[in-house]
Amino acid sequence: MDEYMTVELTLDNDEVVECAILTLFEADGKEYIALLPLNENGETEDGDVYLYRYLENEAGEPELANIDDDDEYEVAADAFDEWMDTQEFEELDGEE
Structure with a gap:
């Protein structure tokens, strides 16, 4: 996980x-961020991924917002799944 930038998230x-x-990704004209929780050793445990709406405030600082609408979450989750499929394809392509 050394190649990833990390953030602290308060639940x-x-x-x-x-x-x-x-990753940061766009879906339906909005930006989202996908976060992978790490344990105290900096490793993944259960494979959960957190999706949040990604915004920047007036000072240019990043902000995360919960996705409260089920339809919006579905759009974001589908876009993330497509990104994951692309990553797996690129990983397999690089092995040949």
């Missing part, structure tokens, strides 16, 4: 989780 229960930034 609703005030738990702080370090996450690897997998």
